[in-house]
Each structure stands twice: as C-alpha cells, then as structure tokens.
Amino acid sequence: MSHAASPDLTAGSTSQPISRGDRIATIIIVLLYIALQCVLAVGHQPWRDEAQAWLWAQNLSGLRDFLIIPGEGHPPLWYWILRGLSLFLDFSQARYFTLVVAIVNAVLLARLLRGDVLILALLLCSHVVMQYWGYHFRPYSLVLTAVLGALLLERNGRSTAASWVMALACGFHFYAGFPFALWLLVQLQRGARLPTLLAPAALGLFFGACALVSGLGNPESAPSSAHLADMIAFNLAWPLTWPVLRIWPTAILSLALLCYGLWHQRAILLTLLALTILFAVGAAAVYGESPWHSAFMMVMTVMAFVLAGPPGAKRWVLIVLLTPQAVAGIAMVKNRLENPVWDRPDLYAVIQSDAGASFDPSRQLIGWQDYNLSPIAAAYDICYISGNNGALLGPVDWRYRSEGAVDPVFGTIPTPYWLICNECAPALAAIAEAGRATTELARSKNFDDGMQIAYRVD
Secondary structure (H helix, E strand, C coil): CCHHHCCCCCCCCCCCCCCHHHHHHHHHHHHHHHHHHHHHHHCCCCCHHHHHHHHHHHHCCCHHHHHCCCCCCCCCHHHHHHHHHHCCCCHHHHCCHHHHHHHHHHHHHHHHHCCCHHHHHHHHHCHHHHHHHHHCCCCHHHHHHHHHHHHHHHHCCCHHHHHHHHHHHCCCCHHHHHHHHHHHHHHHHCCCCHHHHHHHHHHHHHHHHHHHHHCCCCHHHCCCCCCHHHHHHHHHCCCCCCHHHCCHHHHHHHHHHHHHHCCCCHHHHHHHHHHHHHHHHHHHHHCCCCHHHHHHHHHHHHHHHHHHCCCCCCHHHHHHHHHHHHHHHHHHHHHHHCCCHHHCCCHHHHHHHHHCCCCCHHHHEEEECHHHHHHHHHHHCCCEEECCCCCEECCCCHHHCCCCCCCCHHHHCCCCEEEEECCCHHHHHHHHHCCCCEEEEEEEEECCCEEEEEEEEC
16 A cells, blocks of 8 residues: 555645644643553452453463363453463453553554544543553453554555454454454455455454354353344444433434445445444344444444545544544543542452451352452452352353352351352342341442442351
8 A cells, every 4th residue: 555545534644744733732632541541440440351351361271272262252362461461460460451552552543643633532532442442451452452553554555464463353352353354355445465365364264263162152142132123223323322322313323424424435335334234233132232342333433434534534424423432431531530449348358357367268258140259259369159050160151150040059058158249139038048147248339340249148
C-alpha cells in the first residue's frame, strides 16, 4: 500500500503535518487516559473472568491442555502468557500487565489518528477502551494492540506483516476472527495476492479451531434461541451502553449510520455489514448480552472507517457512533472511582479472622455460585469447595457443573464451615434444611460480580 493511500481517519492525510496545538492536545489526552487507567487499576477488585483464566493457566498440564483449554471455549495464547507471568509474579502483581498494554494502546491509537483529537478522546473515553479493553486483566486489550499495530504496519507499507499480527489476535479470543475476516476481505478487495494471505489465515483458523474444541462440553457455550431477537438487537445497538436503549429501533439506526458513513466505499461497507450482522446473531445465540463482546463490532467499525479513509468515510458519522460510548465510559469511571476496593471489606480476610489459625479453605470454605470465589482463589492461592457440585476447586470446570445447582455438601461437611455466596437464598435454604445455623460476617459488593456475603455455618 502506498504512503499516500495510507489509512487515516482524519481529514488531513499523513503527508500533512500535525499542528502544534493538536500535538499538545493529543499528549494531554493520552496522559489523562494513562493517569485514569492507573487509578482505576489500583482501585479495581478483580472479578471472576479475570481470575478464572489465571487459575486455569496454573493448572494446565500436557500438550493437549496447552492447546485446548479445558471447557473454556477460548484459544490458548492468553493462557500461555499467563503461565509465563506466573513464573515471576503472583495474581495481584500480574494483573497490572494489562495496564501496561492499555498504556501502549493509547500511544498506538494517538499515532494512528495523527492529531484527530476528538476521535482520540472519544475512543479513549469509551466504555470499551476505558474498562474491559483497558486495565481489566483480560485478553481484549491485546486484541486491540494487534488491530492498532496492524493498521500502523499497513500505513508503512507492511501489509503482510500486518496480516500476521491480525492472525495472532485470533489466539487471544475467538471473536477476533471477525475483525481478522474484515481485514482479509479488504486486503483482497485492494488487490492483495491470495498466497500472501493464506498462511496468516491458516494460523487464525488454527486458533479458532482450538477455541471451538475447547468449548465442547461446556453447557454455557451451547446455542440458545431464548429471547434471540432481543439479544441480536442488543448487539447491533453497540454504540449505546445502556441496556434499555439497546433495542431494534436503535439497532436499525446504528446500521443506517454505518451505511451513510461508508456509502462511498461500498465494498468495505458490505463487508462490515455482513460481519456485523453475523457477529450479532452468533454472539446472541452463544453469549446473550455481553458489552465486552459486542465491543468487537465497535472495533470492526473503527477499522472500516480507518481503512476507508477520507473522503470515502464520513468522519462525523463515526463521531456520532462513538459519543454515547464515551459518555457511558466517563459515567463508569465516576462510579468506579467512588467505589474503590479499599472501601470494601475483604471477605476472605474476615473469614480468616473469624476462623482462626486452623482454618483450611479446602475443607471449610464453600462458594456459591462457585465461580464467584475465583478472584479469592487466585489472590490467595487457595482451593475451596464448590456449592454447585461439591468439587474441590481451583479453576471452575464448566463441563462438570450446573448453573444454580445446590450440592448436598451444605449439609454433609462438618461444622463449623464458612460460606461466601451471592443471591444466597438457595444455599441458605439448603443449610437450614440440614438443621444448621448461619451467622452473617460481612458483605462486599464487587463492581462486576455483584453483592457477596460471608457466613459462618454452625
């Protein structure tokens, strides 16, 4: 790809210098984002998805497990990185890895947008990039790194290297295959030779196959038709974070804006529409409502506008699409800063204090629902008992548990024991039915997992 045709969202091409004012504004915005990410990361209480991957990474054994993560439905690359981090760091230290990635992403995005201060601010403030694709200890920030890196590589005429980077993104999440597909189809439309794309495509397919096989036997990954139409609308209305607004009228409006914004680049538009609709349907069937997954559609949209470039893409349309995300992102920052982790009791520390030095979580601590104790297991390097199936847990194996199940273990293990639960009524009913008494010790609200309560059972 020639330098003159390089992707750029801004009205000024890469041949035009960035004004001093825009350069200063860019630096200020990036520094503010970095400062917020640092504060948010320090005040963040890890949630179950962050801990579950870490716990699995510690428990992988044998080549098959390292390629096919048991029951997770994810490709393996993120777990390899976690295993490497675990050689030097504990969970509480390692989770800052994605903070570093988020900082790198802010710099890459600033370089990509070349002085388009407004779109830079909207993207960095967006609910997606500020939260789940930012400092959260999940692979999404690395997917974003790959996308930004690929766009910058193409700008410098290195499209083949960019294709390999996009293929690596598929090793972090199955859904990264959608932006990769957009990338490959646009490259073909622009005259790229098919042989140069086959090897990266094969690598992406390999990672996708690993994820599909990994998800076999996981009841959570089985397609569902319940409320499917509403879920599809929820996904298609990705610009709006508030669930009450993610309905069919706003979904259709979002698609209409895409059509208007990319009308003069119909090949890219049709590719984006096809992949967006396919994603919305597939994600609705498998995951339902998931803002960190529907964010892949936002990433594809930004990619499409960057690849289309001016005058083929209408910049103001992208601004309209991103503004609600930025408003939600700023509101979320306010909420999280008002509820830092140090303002809430550490439930495990409360239980340790109540139980005394002889406390053994592998015999005396039950979690219900079991996955809500994953962050405690990761932070304290412990095992505990599943209230769903009675198993001794590090990571939760989704293949051998049932959501909402209550195991007889509540009435069979010796007292005293301790319980951490959320939506506790079924567990408390089982305890009462066994003739045992509960004493509430403390409660703490995890911003992402909800209210959790610690009990002693006698």
